[in-house]
Amino acid sequence: MPIPERQGVIPRALLRENAFRTIRDAIVDGTLAPGERLNDAELAQWLGVSRTPVREALARLEEAGLVQTKPGRYTMVTPLDIQAARAAQSVTAAMHELAVRQSVPNLSPEEIETMRAANRRFAEALHTGDVDAAIASDDEFHCVTVTASANSAISSVLEQFTPILRRLERLRFSSLNARDSVALHDRIIDFCAAGDAERAALAARDNWLSLDPLFDVECPDDPPAQ
Template sequence: MPIPQQVPGVDRSLLRDDVFRRLRDAIVDGTFEPGEQLRDAELAEWLGVSRTPVREALLRLGASGLVIAKPGRSTTVSTIDAKAVRDARDVVAAMHLLAVQGAAVDDAGIERMRDANRRFADALDAGDIPAAMDADEAFHRIPVAALGNTAIESVLDQFGPVVRRAERVRFIEHGRESLERHERLIALLAAGDTAGASNLTFDTWHTLVVDDGVPG
């Protein structure tokens, strides 16, 4: 897939994290496909920045397993590797479980979860998978933010995108199941049922079953 021509660049004053997020999201949402070669000069022109933050972002993406860099040769988008996704899923599940067990989600947080789930439902109705993924991410991050554990947030930033690539396939066919689980989690948290919410959280993340073929 060629570098998009109509996407506006980021402001030159934005931090390296913004470049990283733009490239990460382009991989997760399929703009850049598995096996596609990424050239830092082309990416820098697309984003309207120098090559330095792009190179730094590619290094970070390599640490997350989203790209494969061959020194002196090329950087390509990685394929969706079943074992890598399973490993990342288990780590992500553990982090969200810790958040649900330890966080006290107040009434305002519960309402934000309801709002995120409404946006998730609207995106599914519209067939807008990228918007559904954004809403799902926002939904699950609310208990994480309520806990305020920056170590958990850092781990999710690193391994979450690996899981999201596989979830994109699932949301296309099974998004309604996630919607129902969201509703149940909201109800459990609103009732103060930490044990029930914890069990549901563990089960939710492990519904992402990945074999050596296509994630399901």
């Protein structure tokens, strides 16, 4: 059988998406710190790709508010910005409210149990101070209703704005009240299980608006002097 000409070649779109997600995740988890300079050649070497997908990824990250660029001078990880985080919070809360309202009629008992299991893992991670596990289980919890809503626009908006909040959550993890966070999740689950879409949606909104303690921190808004 003739060997396909493109066998083993990774599509450019996939390279671009992988570069975007890897750099984004490194910014969110603090591997690339606020204010850190970014060099596309170094990033390309780190990712094992050419500079083109890296540059395209950085352009998307700039649109998402995670990277700042001064043409001909620097590209850097955006410093933490409380105003931007508050804006992301309001948008994220609204999207999760909508996702829950649309998803409740479609949720199966298995999906409700997936939410309960994720919340148990979330509670344990908060108790032990495991930031990575807490955020992963929180993402899993909310992913159930976002997926069940079958609304691609919600997913697209959350893809852009959630990382801004996650950066702050990782740095201010100790500010979260574990008991309150778990209880808010339980309220969402109970209303979902009861088929009460409106109260479940409002509980989801309240859950994201409860992150206010995260904003009680001084954050530099301007890039370092050149």
